[in-house]
Amino acid sequence: MVLNSSGSEENTLPETGSGFQSDQAAPAPSDEVIVVSEESSAEAPESIVADSVEAVSAEVDAPSTEAAPSEESAPAPAGTPAEAPSAFKRGDIVEAMITETTPTSIKVDLDGKAVGTIRSSEIDRINKRDLENLQVGKKVAVYVVNPRDQEGSAVVSINLAAEEQDWKSAEEYRQNQQAYDTRIAGYNRGGLIVKFGRLRGFVPQSQMNAERRRATEDETPEQRWGKMVNEPIVVKVMEVDRDRNRLILSERMASKESREKRKESLITQLKQGEERTGRVVSLEDFGAFVDIGGAEGLVHLTELSWQHVNHPREVLKVGEETRVRIISIDPEAKRIGLSIKQLAADPWDIVATTYSPGQLVQGTVTKLTKFGAFAQVVDLPEIEGLIHISELSDRRVNHPKEVVNEGDKLTLRIVKIDIKNRRLGLSLRRVNSAEYLDIDWTTDTTQAAQPAAAPEAAAPANNEPEAPAPESESGAEE
Template identity: 30%
Template sequence: MEELNNVEVQSPEVGQIVKGVVTKVEEKQVIIEIENCKFTGIIPISELSSLHVEKASDIVGENDQLDLKVIKVEEESLILSKRAVDADLAWESLEDKFESKEVFNAEIKDVVKGGLVVDLGVRGFIPASLVETYFVEDFSEYKGKTLSLIVVEIDKEKNRVILSHRAVVEKEQVEKKQELLDSIQAGDVLEGTVQRLTNFGAFVDIGGIDGLVHISQLSHTHVDKPSDVVEEGQKVSVKVLSVDRDNERISLSIKETLPGPFEAMKEKVKAGDVIEGEVKRLVSFGAFVEIFPGVEGLVHISQISHKHIGTPHEVLEEGQTVKVKVLDINSEEQRISLSIRELEESPNASEEDYIRFQSQDEPSGFQLGEMIGDQLNKLK
């Protein structure tokens, strides 16, 4: 009894912070036993949290020890607030976080029109535009999810706390982008995803930064438009051609990661084969014929016809489809020798000799009869 008499019985005042233990949780209120106090404490459900609460048991349970603020003194009870104590602590913490741009995690408690709500001791709001770096149509799946956030706006007088997850993501992207720029080198082969197509090429995400694959670097063959070769979202291998760290520009190539057309051609074409091709270019010394996508071989002027011709234009034209025989494939120099003449019927010997004689640029010093002898007499 002497010990009990020495315990001072408090008569709390409005605004005072008291300690209490939960003795009963009802649907719309919580009953509290306050230390050294003859009054019963009551926490209305509206004073449990800064957010809407359906059931008091969602916030506290029996025997929980709480710090509470007295908001009203009645005859035999005190009306207490857990929300007010949490808010006082929260504002100080949030102001520190705002000044330092600290990143912290919080659980999404509710999805409302225009954004998301978190409980930080005070109500924190994440506008829809500050949730992600991309457009989100439906936020319902975010409830209960934990997001990394920073405070972007705070006003205690207006009870306003604006948060952003997007800013955290953007900061991480910038850091990752810089790290990637510092680490990649020309010659690296990386995996990427085609992000968007333009008329001059394709932008490929290589892990936080986009690089450009110019249209000329999409394929070994001619490309009219990038969409003929790649599509948005496609996974591709790319080779780094150059890195401009000052301007954050990266040049990439898909073509450089693919087998060259000559290598692919070698697996399907060999010397002696007869194949069709398209005359691509005519030059003074012969014709270049495409016999495989991106691979051209030379038909020397001497291999165009058995008859003497002054220029290839006399018997061929660009775009013409011709049959050619593969004479030789030089893998080291990536050169292919072709012949059209080999596929034509050969004239008789006397005509060949006569043609060969006629095609000489300089007089040989021999008479016609001396060169072809009896063969010429037979012609006569």
């Protein structure tokens, strides 16, 4: 369009309110003629005339016919120079070269297309060692925060570039289901916070391994997990959501794989008969699993104690430390057999040296079966003997409950001792039998019923001797 000094043409400059703020004066008439082509109006900003500001002419190829300015081609603020579009956009990761370093900023060359600035606010957060490595000529990856600031240069960040790389790495770990070794950085009410490169991932309480979950019995997070900060932890990536800044990790998923690797390594070092200190990690109906330094071994129910044990919780607690002996190693199946009772004195040694057939003892009935009743020797609770059903009474007995009940304390006579097979035969009906009058006459009954006490070091026993055949029925079996 063409404007003359009088502004009398049909298409004049916008008046106050159409292109300027309400508190600005309308542009003063100008003698200079500004020509803008329709072809160039979509590419370059249009110039306006303002008080005390020189008019800026747009480059054109040819003059155009007169046309009223549209809303899309509204004039830019006075004095704004024409700018070429940036070669980069926000969020780009660019390999840059450091060209200048000062205490307050670092200048980088963005592939020869722009100059980037790392501002002082970020430099202050870089640790001293990394900062010393940022020398002129060094190449670094930077994240484009702003392609062009008010000074015309790009604002870039080294830290954000590293974080973006960590997000990509986290996604790769998730896809490959690879375990990641890191450390616990903190905690909150719901779980643990761990480091993943420069990122912070979250391990919910439900995704911790069994040992850590057992520590959640305390009331506050400080009591639960405060002492775990800086401890090593192995995790797998469960979820990566960059938009929500969400990184969820699981220790439980990584635990099985980690345990297997540790077990393979440990099995090659173990020797049968070796003693170790371990920690009870879980209790099952069939035994207890004990961690002996990176791998778990099984203490079978029968290896917990010399005394009869119905469930491991009767003698052990989760988290408790205990000494164990390695009794079996299976490298192919990756199994380790452990024993606690073998570290204690064998109570059958006391039976062999202290008791004899015909001797009277005190016993407590512990269990009834169809073939008899088991009784625990009062003065040696690690030992249980069997009162065969035929040894309960002189009359016919269909079931032991007709004669005795669990918990009954009885005077019993030893009728059989089998040290090799660890069996002790007891009798109720022969307590007053005439065949033992000579033994009862020559031996003080009280001393016979109270044999020498077992050493304090003796551990409980786990024995359920099979039913011995009564002396009058040598062929009877359980």
